[in-house]
Amino acid sequence: QVQLVESGGGLVQAGDSRRLSCAASGRTFSNYIMAWFRQAPGKEREFVAAIRWSTTTDYYADALKGRFTISRDNAKNTVYLQMNNLKPEDTAVYYCAVKTGGPVVTAHHLYDSWGQGTQVTVSS
Numbered sequence: 001q002v003q004l005v006e007s008g009g010g011l012v013q014a015g016d017s018r019r020l021s022c023a024a025s026g027r028t029f030s031n032y033i034m035a036w037f038r039q040a041p042g043k044e045r046e047f048v049a050a051i052r053w054s055t056t057t058d059y060y061a062d063a064l065k066g067r068f069t070i071s072r073d074n075a076k077n078t079v080y081l082q083m084n085n086l087k088p089e090d091t092a093v094y095y096c097a098v099k100t101g102g103p104v105v106t107a108h109h110l111y112d113s114w115g116q117g118t119q120v121t122v123s124s
Helices: none
Strands: 002-007 010-013 018-026 033-039 046-052 058-060 068-073 078-083 092-099 118-123
Touching: 002 092, 018 033, 018 092, 018 118, 033 068, 033 078, 046 068, 046 078, 058 068
Parallel strands: 010 118
Antiparallel strands: 002 018, 018 078, 033 046, 033 092, 046 058, 068 078, 092 118
8 A cells, every 4th residue: 555645735826836745655666657636626636647656758637738747756755746837726735646557547536545635725
């Protein structure tokens, strides 16, 4: 079982940048997929980005390409989400999740473990 702990959320202004971190503990394998999702009040949880532990290939929601970047540090068992040029509509709770193998998917219910989430609020 993988345990995930997110950090780095907070209150920022529109146009600012922010980096979120997700520290993983427990068993991790090279075929694991690490992902970020977000959920705004009253909305469904939506896919943000994903990356495999074993490759540098990353995946993004189309609307966020170019502003958000996912990366990982295998030595630290940590995945990051760099968010640039933040907008008020990026306000949400951001969650880290892991999928234990298989293809990268955007459906949140197919991920196996979740962190507790970190709130990001973007003021205009």
